[in-house]
Amino acid sequence: MLxxxxxxxxxxxxxDKNLSLRQRMAFKMHLFLCHNCRNYIRQLRTTxxxxxxxxxxxxxxxxxxxxxxxxxLKDSTQK
Amino acid sequence: MSIKADPPPxxxxxxxxxxxxxxxxxAFEMTVALYHNRxxxxxxxxxxxxxxxxxxxxxxxxAIRSLNEFAGRSSLQTWLIQITANAAKTRLRRxxxxxSLDENWxxxxxxxxxxxxGHWREHISEWDLETPEAILANDQLSDIxxxxxxxxxxxxxxVLTLYDLExxxxxxxxxxxxxxxxxxxxxxxxxxxxIHQQIHQYQExx
Ligand SMILES: [Zn+2]
Numbered sequence: 001m002l003x004x005x006x007x008x009x010x011x012x013x014x015x016d017k018n019l020s021l022r023q024r025m026a027f028k029m030h031l032f033l034c035h036n037c038r039n040y041i042r043q044l045r046t047t048x049x050x051x052x053x054x055x056x057x058x059x060x061x062x063x064x065x066x067x068x069x070x071x072x073l074k075d076s077t078q079k
Numbered sequence: 080m081s082i083k084a085d086p087p088p089x090x091x092x093x094x095x096x097x098x099x100x101x102x103x104x105x106a107f108e109m110t111v112a113l114y115h116n117r118x119x120x121x122x123x124x125x126x127x128x129x130x131x132x133x134x135x136x137x138x139x140x141x142a143i144r145s146l147n148e149f150a151g152r153s154s155l156q157t158w159l160i161q162i163t164a165n166a167a168k169t170r171l172r173r174x175x176x177x178x179s180l181d182e183n184w185x186x187x188x189x190x191x192x193x194x195x196x197g198h199w200r201e202h203i204s205e206w207d208l209e210t211p212e213a214i215l216a217n218d219q220l221s222d223i224x225x226x227x228x229x230x231x232x233x234x235x236x237x238v239l240t241l242y243d244l245e246x247x248x249x250x251x252x253x254x255x256x257x258x259x260x261x262x263x264x265x266x267x268x269x270x271x272x273x274i275h276q277q278i279h280q281y282q283e284x285x
Contacts, residue, residue: 003193004197005193005197006197012267012268040203044272046206046210048271049210050211050224051243051271053215054215054224073111074102074104076140076144077099077102077143
């Protein structure tokens with residue numbers, strides 16, 4: 001029988017669909033019985049989705065560092 | 080001085096390459112802005128902070144030199160990451176002394192989370208902000224996520240970037256970073272857990 005501690009350590013594998021059928025069954029059985037772990041898995045899934053959504057909300061920054069390097073690269077093509 | 084504006088109409092990789100071959104400054108700037116940090120993340124994960132900037136600098140120069148031959152066999156980003164990873168691994172072999180990675184290791188002690196019988200110490204409740212959209216719409220929380228991401232140990236950040244942001248497969252990631260599959264899996268879960276912890280703390284205290 002899996003413990004909550006096991007659920008936590010296997011959670012990414014579960015969400016990435018990397019568990020064997022047997023492990024997956026045991027995992028789901030624990031979730032069925034354990035309210036805390038159901039909430040934890042839901043939280044972790046939301047966390048992963050938030051991470052994946054993050055770059056789309058990020059502006060592209062062209063600062064002096066970027067400009068300097070870009071200039072250096074451009075110059076290197078003209079030698 | 081940094082200019083933070085809405086992203087300009089995104090050029091496709093093909094347009095960026097064409098622009099660089101034509102010597103357009105804006106194409107170089109956009110390409111560097113898009114990929115430089117990703118390349119640094121990869122270099123740091125392989126060879127550590129001390130050599131990362133130098134490796135990436137060299138990787139850029141060699142990539143631009145062979146831009147003509149890059150016929151779009153892969154995506155531009157994949158190609159740049161590959162060049163960076165190869166350069167870092169070559170350097171790693173040449174450096175005799177051990178390169179230190181992940182010095183600021185911050186592991187969540189599982190004893191803090193679970194009691195002796197392996198149960199959660201605390202009741203895990205549902206979050207108030209329960210969708211990714213709601214979480215990222217909260218400015219404070221989205222800053223917390225970004226900052227936590229940037230402070231992740233190099234290897235964790237690299238695996239998280241490649242897997243969750245770039246959608247690379249695990250075998251590709253192991254190949255790029257030169258680590259085992261089980262190691263990559265552990266790093267991925269740690270990275271996600273650190274960010275989960277931060278979101279959780281914010282939601283609990285709010
Ligand atoms: Zn449980």
